[in-house]
Amino acid sequence: MPAPEPQDTAEPATERAPKMRASNVSVFYGDKQALKDVSIDIHDDRVTAFIGPSGCGKSTFLRTLNRMNDTIPSARVTGHIELEGEDIHASAMDVVQLRARVGMVFQKPNPFPKSIYENVAYGPRIHGLGDGKSDMDVIVEKSLKRAGLWDEVKDRLQESGTALSGGQQQRLCIARAIAVDPEVILMDEPCSALDPIATAKIEELIHELRGRYAIAIVTHNMQQAARVSQRTAFFHLGELIEYGKTKDIFTNPREQRTTDYITGRYG
Structure with a gap:
């Protein structure tokens, strides 16, 4: 099978x-070690x-x-992880706040059994963002627009999020x-x-969100990794066997196992 060709995903200029x-x-x-150094x-x-x-x-590391x-009683993590220079395991780090700053989108779309509007408004409300309904309306609209879903749902915000198609549900989870x-x-x-059509929309969305957020994606689909990323890590x-520019990993890997x-x- 030929290696996937990375797209021209515009290498960032700044370091x-x-x-x-x-x-x-x-x-x-x-007693089982799932991730090593x-x-x-x-x-x-x-x-x-x-x-x-x-x-x-790869998913263990993402988590x-x-x-x-x-959330897993038997799990133990060693090493050091920083967000903006702050140790995420420090006693002063509020885990709820951390998970607001570092959001997660799962494999299976998991909208809440609430309206489309309430799915998006739920997080801002519990974190005290926005004063009153007009502020919340703005947050909901902006989030749905950024997730590329607004035009499809703006007239049905009170319908259940679970009534959407799978691809729409995943974009709702991103919103x-x-x-x-x-x-x-x-x-x-x-x-x-x-x-494939819903996948293409999510990939397009990832391109649009890059630069506004740091994004890390686990994928079993190498073509997808080549299309959406600028850096690739092979586990x-x-x-971690190899980590570098996506085009180098796919066209000129250093390690035989990567090749x-x-x-x-195998795989």
């Missing part, structure tokens, strides 16, 4: 400090893709970035993440449950 920095991060579930920077002017075979640790692994004005958006295989058996995965020898 700014990363929005998030992970250093020597390991994750254990009980991973160090990656996440920048706000580029999309970073995590690729690798199933069970290689360390907003402490989602805290919900955007509504609390995050700094980072994590996407865990956001297109794996969607058809295998819990280790083998990208050319379809």
Whole structure:
């Protein structure tokens, strides 16, 4: 199988400090080590893709970035993760606030069983954003516009979010993440449950959101990684094998294991 060709995704010109920095991060579930000494920077002017075979640790790593692994009783995380220079495991770090700053979009669209409007308004309301209904109306409209959904739902905001198509539900979940004005958006295989047309819309949306938010995406689809990202990290058996510019990873990988995965020898 030929390696996917990366698109011309306009390499960022500036070398700014990363929005998030992970250093020597390991994750254990009980006695089992799922991730070994991973160090990656996440920048706000580029999309970073995590690729690798199933069970290689890419989703586990993504979930360390907003402490989602805290919800698993047996999980233990070592190493250091910073958001804007702040240690996300520091005692002063409010986890609820962290997850507002570092939003998550899951593999399967998971809108709340509420109206489209309430799906988007829920986060801003619990975080005390906006005074009164007119402010909330503005937040909801802006978030739905940024998620590329406004024109499709503006006349049906009181209908249930679960009545939308799968692709629309996923864009609603992205609008919900955007509504609390995050700094980072994590996407865990956001297109794996969607058809090709809905997938293309989500990919287009990722392009539009780049530069406004730092974006990290886990994908099992190498063509997708090549299309949407400027940086790619290849994981295998819990280790970060290679991390660099997407075009280099796909056209001139340094590691034999990366070459083998990208050319379809395993995975």
